Amino acid sequence: MATEVKVAATLEEAREAVQAFSTAGYGRDHVYVLTHDGEGTDFVAYQTGANEPGVKEEGFMNALANLFRSKGDQLRSKLESLGVGEAEAADLENELDMGKIVVVASR
Structure with missing residues (x-):
């Protein structure tokens, strides 16, 4: 899977990144913020037209395991x-800890 x-x-900047991925040929259903x-992710997804990583992307067992993980482990798991x-997710x-927004496009 190709991921940018x-x-x-x-x-x-997040809106511009989502638009750039769209222009590069990524469908909106393959662009995530x-x-x-969680509330920040909801807001940014709504404002940019991107998606949030969910059970579909994570898989049921991984999403269930995230209920018992630390916030950092949850974020790394979603990115992975x-x-x-793994190293880039860390x-x-x-970056997320510093208040940044991560925009991911995958095919």
Whole structure:
């Protein structure tokens, strides 16, 4: 699976990243946003027209396991379910900790 990632500092940058992925040929159903908290992710997904990683992407067992994981483990798990490698997911978790928005496109 081909996966591309952009890190945005603002909602506007996240919109631009979603649009850039769309222009590059990624369908909206293959573009995801993630913030450090669920409410932020909901808001950014709504504002940008992107998706949130969910059970479909994570798989039922992984989504269930996330109920018992730390926030950092949950975020890394969601990123990895979208095709991001383990080391990059750890780096992106740090970006999320600093309030950034991660935009992921996967085919």
